[in-house]
Amino acid sequence: MSQFVYYYEPLTPEDVSARALVLSLMSSTDASPQAIGRLIHAAALFGIEASTLRVAVTRLIKDELLESPERGIYSPGPKAQALMRRVKQWEHVAGRMVDWNGDWLVALTRHLGRSDRKQLRARERALALFGYQQTEEGFWVRPANLAGDLESHRAGLTEIGADEDIILMRASDMAMAGPQDWASLWSPDALSRSYAHAIDTMDKSMATLDGKAVDAAARETLLIGQPVIRAINFDPLLPPELGDQDGLLRMADKMRAYNKIGQACWQRYYASIEKAAQE
CATH class of the missing domain: 3.30.70 (Alpha-Beta Plaits)
Structure with missing residues (x-):
């Protein structure tokens, strides 16, 4: 089985690298381009130092995966745009x-x-x-x-x-x-279990997010949601004759709902940072 085919498993903060985080935020947000300050605050949620984040951004620019239309502002580079368009197809x-x-x-x-x-x-x-x-x-x-x-x-x-x-x-x-x-x-049984695991994890998270601090809620939605998106993108899209297509579509439906909640959690986190800076 291809090394690129992944089943769902939530991330831990230690799993999140500066490079992967930047690319994840670029592909999952509707607010591109992104200011370096927001990227640094996002990195802080995963224990990533500002200096490490800046080095990752510099290397992504060198690899043409990021570009900077103006100082301190970043958007997907020419080599990333097609791949990010493909990544965003998980919603459809x-x-x-x-x-x-x-x-x-x-x-x-x-x-x-x-x-x-x-x-x-x-x-x-x-x-x-x-x-x-x-x-x-x-x-x-x-x-x-x-x-x-x-x-x-x-x-x-x-x-x-x-x-x-x-x-x-x-x-x-x-x-x-x-x-x-x-x-x-392909292993349709393993894929089916993966769909059920992802749905169950998102359901449990949605039931408790309102009671969490804004930083914890934002961090959790990325650790849970990002690997769901990855699982959808790398899914083989098997027909019903070969796999659990209904399970895949249920997972995608749940992720659409979870993504809206996650985006709201991140906006609240950024708002809290901006409010603290003004006080």
Whole structure:
């Protein structure tokens, strides 16, 4: 199973790096660009020093994942914009799927080589974000239940890091030595348990957030919500014939509600900081 396919597990404060936090805030907020002061206050919730945050921002700019339209203000850079657009699609996950007729999408990558490790990782991340798994024969497959035609799907892959020369095919029949058991590349039972775990965790959090201090509430919503979004984005979007699609959609619905609460918690946290600064 691909290293990029993750099941849901809440984060701990120690799991949050300065780099990951900045990218998370950039992709989850409607308030981009972000001021450095807000990023520093967000980092403080996870024990990240201001100096460490500033170093992470500098490196993200060097990697073209951030840009600074004006002093002290940051927004997603050219190399991050396409990926962040893809990340934000978690809110519309149902619209990314269509009924499955039994066909498979097949991505051929062996001709692309593996010597460029950075590009290899970008390629495999792009494929994982579209739910592909690698077979023993070395090509990547997934059920052909994604909305859109093959060319637009290929464009979506290359936009977020796959090679321009990647080859995609739609297979309705396949003859090969040995069994062709591509459905076993995924674990639907584990995915179903992951959906239920995420929903239960969000429900318990929503029941107690009102009684927490503003900083604790903001921190909790990121530690719980961010890995849910990640789980949705890396979900293989299996059709009902192969997995618990209803469970995935319930998790996404719950995350939409949780995200609204989380955004409100963060706004209250920032407001409390601004109020304290004025006193």
